[in-house]
Amino acid sequence: MTLKELAKALGISPTTVSRALNGFPEVSEETRKKVQAAADAYGYRPNMRARSLATGRAMAIGHVIPVSSEHEMMNPVFSDFISGAGEIYAANGYDMLISIVPDAEQERAYKEFRTKGTVDGIIVHAPRAGDRRIHLLNQVGLPFIVHGRASDADESYSWVDMNNLRAFQRATDFLIDLGHRRIALINGLEDMDFAIRRRAGFEASLEHAGITPCPDMMFSREMTEQYGHDTTQTLLALPEPPTAILASSIIPGIGIRRALSEAGLVLGRDVSVIIHDDDLSYLPNGREEPQFTATRASVREAGKRAASMLIDRIESPSPEPRAEMIEAELILGASTGPAPNLSLKTSEIT
Amino acid sequence: MTLKELAKALGISPTTVSRALNGFPEVSEETRKKVQAAADAYGYRPNMRARSLATGRAMAIGHVIPVSSEHEMMNPVFSDFISGAGEIYAANGYDMLISIVPDAEQERAYKEFRTKGTVDGIIVHAPRAGDRRIHLLNQVGLPFIVHGRASDADESYSWVDMNNLRAFQRATDFLIDLGHRRIALINGLEDMDFAIRRRAGFEASLEHAGITPCPDMMFSREMTEQYGHDTTQTLLALPEPPTAILASSIIPGIGIRRALSEAGLVLGRDVSVIIHDDDLSYLPNGREEPQFTATRASVREAGKRAASMLIDRIESPSPEPRAEMIEAELILGASTGPAPNLSLKTSEIT
DNA sequence: CACGCGTTTCAAACCGGTTTGAGATTTTTG
DNA sequence: CAAAAATCTCAAACCGGTTTGAAACGCGTG
Incomplete structure (x- = not known):
């Protein structure tokens, strides 16, 4: 018809x-x-094809998932992000287009988006330090929102991000307040913007407390369970092992827990662990009784915000970019406690 | 231009x-x-809009992710599946459209897909027992492939599936061969087709060995870590706890491991565990040294096959449906060993 | 009754490609 | 060398909507 x-x-x-x-x-x-x-x-x-040809609007939004040739891992955060975004799109009559683009073809892909006219706007995922894509998209002239930020991009752009620096600074402060001095950081790949900021927050907190960050206790790799496990083993073998560990996601956190229990250590007593919790639907940290003490910020919520912001920009374009910062909350779980030497003192008192 | x-x-x-x-x-x-x-x-x-208006082909494929109101969890398998499919689409010039559709609106959504003309074909995810969608899509007349099967659909349709029954039968056989008699099943939601088949395989193996499946040791819920953990605690508290556990995914498997270590039990010695491993990129079970003994089948590979099959059907339509069955391989890890009483005998011999 | 005004409807152009059927040009053949 | 066949190119129609500019209509007013 x-x-x-x-x-x-x-x-x-x-x-x-x-x-x-x-x-x-x-x-x-x-x-x-x-x-x-x-x-x-x-x-x-x-018929949407005919309509969008006539109106010039595709009623669709593109998500570009970069996949580097070496690390072809799917970002575990991705599915929850798009589930949040998808909800907003559906409510506003937009479709969601997903392109998995190899790093090498990013430039071509964005330009094609423009001329092919399949989308009205783009969400940029997983920005790197000094990401070229932002410059590219500003040139191309398609509305876009970055999930995260590109540290040293001097151009302006719109973004939605979690306050990575602040979250990791607070978590580190908290561990320091508990008496921990030797704290390890199990971070994501440090060419990713979020990992750079998390490390900066971690170091800022240590330095503020007069502790010199120790390079032997800072790690940067793809965030797998195995990575958390093996790194913890390495840490425990140090002459002076850390009394606390900060991990960039619940996934390496699970590996940390495994390594600790293999070593016969008790999580939260012998070694304290704080993770960052993206509130992934398939790996919940627990609502009432969180397994891990964590800095929590829902990535699904970030998806919703980014999607609304993008639709806004598409439907009423304005030159000045907008930004939204999401603050993580510190959730107390069973994985943290006073630093071992302090707890000794406490037990003497009681 | x-x-x-x-x-x-x-x-x-x-x-x-x-x-x-x-x-x-x-x-x-x-x-x-x-x-x-x-x-x-x-x-x-x-311009794709103009081109597809003229040719009648959208050069896009839709993925419909059903989201039920009660369990609004994102399927953890989803991101790897679409990463596999996306690779095939990109190579053939197709875009990937993702719709997150509430259960109640499925019917409307599929009909709209047809008339709106935004996609040339559809991939159906997470089929339930007697899924109405297959009937609906056959009526609508848009090419589609089901990832999985709908147990009691009497109509014919094309699908790509893992041999769930066989995988779980083999895993159970393996445990029985190791001397285990009390085996628990930690399954996914049993309105999902895959969970029904897995249970059938499990029960078939037990019955073949003359063991009556015990309803107290079969569980069916959303596959979270917490679920694995809590269920294991329940199992360990039984008067006769199981000596082996079969789990439907690595995620509850991690929870099982946690519960065992909390109870002071050794995985693979006191209790054997076999998981089904979808080979998720962000939760690898380990290539060289698998953590868990597992039935493994790459869901990314399933995505690739489903995508190729659908493109095939779109480009050269044929009435008779096609199907592809993927066999899981049994991978030996450190999580299984002889049943405790047998291992006692063995140690007496040596 | 002629006129102006607001309301409602419509034919035709347009969006940017593909495709049909015919015309122009070149090559082959008798 | 003329006729037939093969090769190349093009104007126009089409896909299914939206949008422009004009026409038709109803109604109150001078």
């Missing part, structure tokens, strides 16, 4: 049908009702 | 330009070269 057929069936012109269905004021209430009823009866749906 | 502008710049007709770029035989090699060079120089890309 096309619009023209519908018009013929009703005995009126396609113009009037189009206007009636799209709520234009110059059509009488009476005919609008008639047209709407007929459209419902025939189950008429406008 | 539109095709018409390009044609004008070259001084030839749009027809010829279109044919030259699309490799039609009725244009001379000489003009083709000239046109191609000019297109490259100007960076011309055909």
